[in-house]
Amino acid sequence: MKQWGMAVSAAVGAALAVFLWSKPWAEWTEAELLPPEQVSAPAVYRADVRIDPHAHTAAGTLSVRFVPGDGQALFHLYPNAFHESADLSGANWEHILGKQRLPGGIRITGVKVDGRPVPVRTLGKTGTILQVPLEGAAGRRTEVEMGFELRVPYNSGRLSYNDHALWLGNWLPILAVQDETGWRLDPYYPMGDPFYSGTANYHLRVTLPDGYSLATTGTESQAVVTRLRPQGQSHYEVDAWNVRDFALVVMDDSYRQTVSRVGETVVRTWWQEGDSEETVALLHDVAVRALRYYGEQFGTYPYREYDVVKTGGFFGGMEYPGIVFVQGDAFTRPSGMGAAVIAHETAHQWFYGLVGSDEVREAWVDESLADYAAMSFLEDERIAADGYIGYRMERGKVSEQYANRGLRVRQPLDRFPDWKSYSDLVYARGAAMWWKLRLEWGKERLHRVLRDYVREHQYKEAGGAELIEAFSRAVGEDAAPFFDYWLGMDLEKRDEAEAWMRSGRPFRIF
Incomplete structure (x- = not known):
């Protein structure tokens, strides 16, 4: 497996990881958490997650620092839309999930507010909203910590897997938007992209078995990669600044990458052995040229990496900050529609990514x-x-x-x-x-x-x-x-x- 970023020895890397991930957030300054070239975001997420591609699970801890507007925090738990008890019948659900499905969901444990355990409850028919009480916290910086266990559902959607990859879209607990109308607790509709989120900074440490590659919203080319040889695992420490979500794809060794640059941005197209070389070259060329074109027309792309990744799915393509999922069929045969899909999803890096909007109501x-x-x-x-x-x-x-x-x-x-x-x-x-x-x-x-x-x-x-x-x-x-x-x-x-x-x-x- 080709390693990104700076590979460090197990001993040095372990020591560095302990320093980075054991220091309480109360001891971090804003300058330590935020590079000087970035503006401050309303929330900062830090997650330590271990992914098992064979079992299709992800488990770990998540901490969120933010300034609450009232006495509660409400988080979307989008994976619970695919719980065993969810009613996903009808033509619209079948359109996005397909006919062959297995349920999934996310379980939250050990929630703390500023280090103190608090009772929480889930709302909605399948627990798609997590309500956390924040007594006396309104208007001051607060930290919410939780453990989570994710079981990835199998379907044709944004959060699923196949024999070679596992793609995680809208998987982490994420703060609901609180706007002039109140808390936005919109359900996971079987239509469009039913999400609405503000910008945040993300710091993730992802642990994977050896033999797998990782593409994320963050900047993997600047990631710290620590190889844990006795365990046959690797830690990837990845950051993303001022983004609306954090998506990722885990890929086995059948995947390859084509790499180019647009200014200071690395563009990676992830494909598989056996894909049409002509088609892969075309799709990568479209991604590179589209990123350059939109930067010239609508403003410079501010992020340092952009990943176009082959996945499964019904959707043709699905946008996330710094990464897009593209339906696998687009890589196997020449088709102008594949070019159109990548052109569209790349444009979303400006319209959704840089400038957010209410994807549910507008x-x-x-x-x-x-x-x-x-x-x-x-x-x-x-x-x-x-x-x-x-x-x-x-x-x-x-x-x-x-x-x-x-x-x-x-x-x-x-x-x-x-x-x-x-x-x-x-x-x-x-x-x-x-x-x-x-x-x-x-x-x-x-x-x-x-x-x-x-x-x-x-x-x-x-x-x-x-x-x-x-x-x-x-x-x-x-x-x-x-x-x-x-x-x-x-x-x-x-x-x-x-x-x-x-x-x-x-x-x-x-």
């Missing part, structure tokens, strides 16, 4: 922008994608039929009856809206507004209101009618939408 914000950005990249870089742009535009046009059914682009996930309507509205009509604006204004003007939007809201959360404000400010006129027509399916506002677009055209001198 899925259109990140999905429409990511899909438009992918279309722009494919067009400008002249990459064939099996008619991807034409298909999106055609579906965006026919999507007006959904208005008669009371369906809208800007509606919560639980309002979409099926994946077809979700795709036609959120992806196709949303992306078609931005493409129409590009045709009317020109790429440069549209991208300048989006670049300013990213710069203003980087590492924060921004929703539809902020986008409308940005475009109203750019034109000097209220953009609401334009968005009402396209996203609210208020078809009577077509003329107002067209008039607003025309008023925003750049001046031309002939």
Whole structure:
């Protein structure tokens, strides 16, 4: 197995690990926890986890430091959506999980607040929310510690495994967002990406058996790797700064990697022996060029690593900060759709990653922008994608039929009856809206507004209101009618939408 980062001897590495992982957090300063080039994040997670790829389990401890807004902390336990008792019936669940499934879940033990044990309870039908009391802690820095035991479910989703890899998406307990409406305890819907999270810093130590590789949200090229020869294991100590989640993939020795650089960012594409060499080369090239293109168009990518990893799954691709999961079929045969998937998921590093949004109530914000950005990249870089742009535009046009059914682009996930309507509205009509604006204004003007939007809201959360404000400010006129027509399916506002677009055209001198 090729080791990343700095390999140290077992003796020295063990001593270093003891120092790094036994020091109480109360003794760490902010400067020690945060590199000087990074801005402070609202929460800091530290986890020590041991993964058994054969048993499909992960167990360890998690500590979270943050400043609570009230007398409780609420954590999402997303793996419990796949508990034995969960009702996962129906076409929408079957679409994302497939027909062959095994249950899984996460068990929490030994919760402490600032070193003191506290009683906790789980909420929801299958315990997908952990409620931790924080008596007297509101407004001051607090540490919550817990043990956890994860049993990875088997299905076609974001958290699963196959014979060669184990991919962990939305697996760690994560603080729920507390916004102006209160605590956001949205369930794991069988539609879209039902997640909403703020930025945080992560410090993970992952222990794996020898013979396995690791790709994560963090920067493995700067990881400390400690080989424990008697045990046949290795520790990987990985950091990630200002990210919205921490995902990872464990891979056996059938995996290979192709590596390039875009500026200061290492781009790795993980594939398997037996995959189409031509296809792998194409997909890696798309990842590299897309990262460079989006950096030029929407602002510099601030992270030091980006991993594109072959996994199983229904999803084509699934985005996480610094890493994307790509359905395995994309690597085995030449297809323009694989290029489109990687272009789309890479765009999410800006729209979801850098600028967060409410993916439950406003899925259109990140999905429409990511899909438009992918279309722009494919067009400008002249990459064939099996008619991807034409298909999106055609579906965006026919999507007006959904208005008669009371369906809208800007509606919560639980309002979409099926994946077809979700795709036609959120992806196709949303992306078609931005493409129409590009045709009317020109790429440069549209991208300048989006670049300013990213710069203003980087590492924060921004929703539809902020986008409308940005475009109203750019034109000097209220953009609401334009968005009402396209996203609210208020078809009577077509003329107002067209008039607003025309008023925003750049001046031309002939």
